[in-house]
Each structure stands twice: as C-alpha cells, then as structure tokens.
Amino acid sequence: MWKHWQAVSGGIVNKKIKPALKPNRILRLHRIFRHGDRPWQGLIMVVSIFIIVLMAAIGWMLWRESSGARFTFGWNFLAPTTNASWDPVNDHFQAWPFIYGTLLTSLFAIIIALPISLGIAIFLVELCPAWLRTPLTWMVELLAAIPSVVYGLWGIFIFLPVVVTPIGSFLAETLGNFPVIGALFAGPMSASGASRLAASLILAIMIIPTIAAVTRDVFLAIPNSQREASLALGSTRWETIWKVLIPYGLSGILGAVILGLGRALGETMAVTMVIGNSIEGSLSLLRPGYSMASVIANEFAEAVSKLHNQALVEVGLALFVMTLLLNILARFLVWRVASRTPQEVRA
Amino acid sequence: MEIQTMVKPTTVENTAIKVQVKGLSVYYGKFRALTGIDLTVHDRKITAIIGPSGCGKSTLLRSFNRMNDLTPGCRMEGEVILEGENLLAPAVDVVDIRRRVGMVFQRPNPFPKSIYENVAYGPRLYGIRRKSDLDEIVASSLKSAALWDEVKDKLHQSGLSLSGGQQQRLCIARALAVEPEVILMDEPASALDPISTLKIEELMQDLKKDYTIVIVTHNMQQAARVSDFTAMMMIDEQRAGRLIEYDATHIIFTRPKDKRTEDYVTGRFG
Numbered sequence: 344m345w346k347h348w349q350a351v352s353g354g355i356v357n358k359k360i361k362p363a364l365k366p367n368r369i370l371r372l373h374r375i376f377r378h379g380d381r382p383w384q385g386l387i388m389v390v391s392i393f394i395i396v397l398m399a400a401i402g403w404m405l406w407r408e409s410s411g412a413r414f415t416f417g418w419n420f421l422a423p424t425t426n427a428s429w430d431p432v433n434d435h436f437q438a439w440p441f442i443y444g445t446l447l448t449s450l451f452a453i454i455i456a457l458p459i460s461l462g463i464a465i466f467l468v469e470l471c472p473a474w475l476r477t478p479l480t481w482m483v484e485l486l487a488a489i490p491s492v493v494y495g496l497w498g499i500f501i502f503l504p505v506v507v508t509p510i511g512s513f514l515a516e517t518l519g520n521f522p523v524i525g526a527l528f529a530g531p532m533s534a535s536g537a538s539r540l541a542a543s544l545i546l547a548i549m550i551i552p553t554i555a556a557v558t559r560d561v562f563l564a565i566p567n568s569q570r571e572a573s574l575a576l577g578s579t580r581w582e583t584i585w586k587v588l589i590p591y592g593l594s595g596i597l598g599a600v601i602l603g604l605g606r607a608l609g610e611t612m613a614v615t616m617v618i619g620n621s622i623e624g625s626l627s628l629l630r631p632g633y634s635m636a637s638v639i640a641n642e643f644a645e646a647v648s649k650l651h652n653q654a655l656v657e658v659g660l661a662l663f664v665m666t667l668l669l670n671i672l673a674r675f676l677v678w679r680v681a682s683r684t685p686q687e688v689r690a
Numbered sequence: 691m692e693i694q695t696m697v698k699p700t701t702v703e704n705t706a707i708k709v710q711v712k713g714l715s716v717y718y719g720k721f722r723a724l725t726g727i728d729l730t731v732h733d734r735k736i737t738a739i740i741g742p743s744g745c746g747k748s749t750l751l752r753s754f755n756r757m758n759d760l761t762p763g764c765r766m767e768g769e770v771i772l773e774g775e776n777l778l779a780p781a782v783d784v785v786d787i788r789r790r791v792g793m794v795f796q797r798p799n800p801f802p803k804s805i806y807e808n809v810a811y812g813p814r815l816y817g818i819r820r821k822s823d824l825d826e827i828v829a830s831s832l833k834s835a836a837l838w839d840e841v842k843d844k845l846h847q848s849g850l851s852l853s854g855g856q857q858q859r860l861c862i863a864r865a866l867a868v869e870p871e872v873i874l875m876d877e878p879a880s881a882l883d884p885i886s887t888l889k890i891e892e893l894m895q896d897l898k899k900d901y902t903i904v905i906v907t908h909n910m911q912q913a914a915r916v917s918d919f920t921a922m923m924m925i926d927e928q929r930a931g932r933l934i935e936y937d938a939t940h941i942i943f944t945r946p947k948d949k950r951t952e953d954y955v956t957g958r959f960g
Contacts, residue, residue, distance in 0.1 A: 568795060572799045572800075573811075577786065582815060
C-alpha cells in the first residue's frame, strides 16, 4: 500500500524514495475507478439519449392518441370562437375556452409577478444587507417548494374571500367601465371569488420564486466592473440598476420570465381549485374560466367516449407544444446572455 | 562656472496643487490597509503611484473618488482635499465627487451598448438630452481620447466589437465626457499589448494639458516614462500600506532618498 501511494502521489509522500515508475495492476484499477472516463461517458450518453427518446415518445404518443379528434375537428378544435361547445354527450369538442383560460391567466400572472420578482432579485443582489441575504434567499426558494395543492387550499379558504373578491369587485367598478380593456374586467365578480383573476394571482405567487431566483442569478452574473464603470461616472445606484444592470441582463430576465410562463401554463392543481371550471363565453378575468391542464385533470378519468378521450389528449398535445416552444425560446435567450458575458474583455 | 538651465525642472515646490491628502488611513473592518498617507497631487501633471503588490496603491487611488465606499466594512480617516473641499467629509455628495474625479479601470469595461451610447451615458445622467449637444460631446470626447478616427464611421456598433486597446480608450472617452477635473487610472494598460500600451501613454501626455492624472502602475518603466511625480508605497510591519517617498519622477528614479525606493526602482526588490 505504501508503495502504491508513493506511485500515485508521484513521490510527494516521501521525496527521498523514488516513485515506482512501473505501473502495476492496482494502480491501473485505481485510475480507472478514480477517473472512470470510459464507463461514465457511456452511462451519461445513454441517459442523455434516453431523455431525447422520452421527449419524442411523449410527443408521438400525444399525436397518435389524438388522431381521431384531430381528424374530426381539424383546426376548428383550436380556433378562437365566442360560443365554443365542449359537449361529451353529443361528442362535439372545441378547446378554445381552455386555451384562452390558460393563456390569459398565465399572461396576467406574469404581468403581476415580473415587477415583484425583479424587485426581489434587485434587492437580494444589489441592496440587501449581508446578514439578511441568506435567510431571504432561502425563504424565496422555500416558496417554490410548497405543493400546489396547498396553494389551492389556502386560495379557497383565505385568499379568495379576503383578497381576490374585494380586488375583483373594485376592478369591475373601475377598469370594467373603460372602453376596450373593459371587456377583460367586466363584472360582476363571481361571488365565491373563483375566477380567472384568482387563478392568475395564485399563479403569480407560485412563479415569483422561479422568476426571482433566475433573475437573481442573472444579476449575480453581471461583472462588478459594469457597476463600477457606472458608479465611477457619478451615477446613483438607482441609475446603475436601471440603465446598466437591467439592460445588461435583459435577455436573462426575459429567459426567467419565459421559464415562469412555462410553469404557469402547466400548473394544474392550484388553478383547478380556484378558477371555477366553467366554459361560459365571457372574456372577463373576473368570471370563472377553465384551463387546459384543469380540463384534462378533471375529465380524463371520467371520459367515456373515444372521441372525448382523444379530444382531451389533443388539449394535452397543444399544451405540450406550447410549453416546448416556450422553453426552447427561454434556452435560446439564456444562451445568448451567457455567450455575451465573456466577450466583455477582448484584449 | 555652471550654466543655469533656462527651463526650470518640474519639482514638488514649483507646481500648483490639485489634491492634497492629509493623514489618510483606510480600514477594511479592523484591518488597517493604509496608514498616515500625506500626498500632494499637482495640477495638470501625471502622478504615478508605484510599489509592490498589495501595498494599497489601488486603495489609495480609490480614496480620491470614494470608490472605497462600495467595499463593505471600509472606513476612511483623514482628509482628501480637492480644491479646498474635503472629499471624505460626511456631507459631501459622492455622486458629484465621482463626476469631478473620473476613473479608468484595469480591464476595459465598456457597457454592452453602442460606442455612441457608451460615451453619451455620463452626459445623459446629467440631463443632457438634445441630440446635437450629445453628438458634440461624443465627438469631442472621442477625439480627446484619440479614438475618433478609428470609430467615426461605426459609432452605432457595439463598444465590445473594438479591440482591447480601443475599448480602453473608449472607457477614457466615456470618463472625459462628464468633464472631470482629475482622472484616476488603475493600471490602465496592464491588460493591453505593447502597442496599445504605447497609445495609452501618448494619450496621457495629451490629456495632461487639460486634466490632472493619477496613475497606479506595476510597471516602473511606465511610471518613469509618463509621470511627472512618483509616489513610492510599501507595506510596514503591520501589513499596512505607507507612503515611503514622494518626489519628482526624475529624482525618484535617479537619486531616491530612501534605500527601499532605490532597491525597488532598480529591480533589486519585489
């Protein structure tokens, strides 16, 4: 063993004794297990390929299982319409109310969550006193760990009656009377609070940790030299944040937003519990609605007819494609910001 | 009989004072990084600060525009007087100081914006909005930084598309755009190739007609070439930086009074 260590350490263990240059079997085994290049490389490749295969398999399964619905309804299934029918009895299905519900609640959630997350990230990186930074970061990340069904329960019993209903009634009275955007805020606010607005607010709370954490990383990745350059020209911290740091990290922040959006689009449980699960024709945020993920979760177990099943799978396919495209976009933006950083010094 | 030279050599005595440092000590937490620095920076001259690594050259330089404030736990004692105003006084507006005392950093750090926007950044902060005014400032700053001819046809390309030396001159132009009185340079050429270094040094000679320059450098040939005055720093037994000798550059490099300075500038040390 002693000789072995001398060999491995290149004689550092005892410099007076020359290391054995002849590689022995133990040493060779040791090297294979220590570095393990070949086996690891193979293993990692198999795992990576498995992920690609898995993605393709999911896509193919959704495509194949929805063939009947795609054939029967064509693009009409996805097309916007004011009086959509989702009628399992007569086997007639149109998915627009779900698509609209998902898109509207997710977008509205982003509009609310972005400024708050940006504020959190800026505070954590630029302004927070050192002793508060770690606990606060930890708390924000903890917010992401709460199961969505818990958000849903909390939403039903506390958030809806205490926060959403008053806000909704207020919005109906104020913004509801405006021309154009009035349609989005048309009352009356649903009495229980279950509405697209409730879903949006719950989603906003759920995606704040995601957006804040990624945005924080974006700010951390901005070289200090950028801050110094701005401050040394006599700008305030506020000016430095708005005119240098946010423009510098813009694509990264955009990536964070799209990751949050992806999460919002696919969120099922919390949304199902507070959105009201109704396909009434209103466009209003303040009325109950439905989302793509919710309708699948609610109806899949009880779908009797083949076409109903296939229609639900097609909703799933649409959701899959939507989130996939968004994530590709997010990756691209994050990659762009990452590739720009080292270019800063090209001496 | 000796012949008196007609031109007086630059000496500490016969030049106007721009910045006076009196009894400056800088602490990082409990650690004292600089102790009892007394130094005069002369108007429209280049003052070089030399010394071995870790002796507090950059810390001293960053006291002139209060960049040390950004380091958590950093505390400064003593006085840094710019034109009769103590920059370390609590009531002083730090933002205004940093406009009057510009800074160029070790590594070129242009913003990832266009060349034009890089230079216009400072003036915009001070409320200059009119395009014709900004155009004029951008052009004159780039001319002063000896970069105009190279970039005048591509002002709207990214500042990052320039070479390292051009980027550093862009940073100098950016600093000049807010019309500072003093320009601090923290090893401005250490990340550059020899040709770019030479250009920066020539530029400094032009700039000193209008600006007071303080430069930190590791490179003693550079200090000897460009500066009028040289401050030699070294750490003492408590590892705090001290100013051990300060004089006209030709004296520091030819007949220093301190043995340590002599050892350092002749390369027997450090």
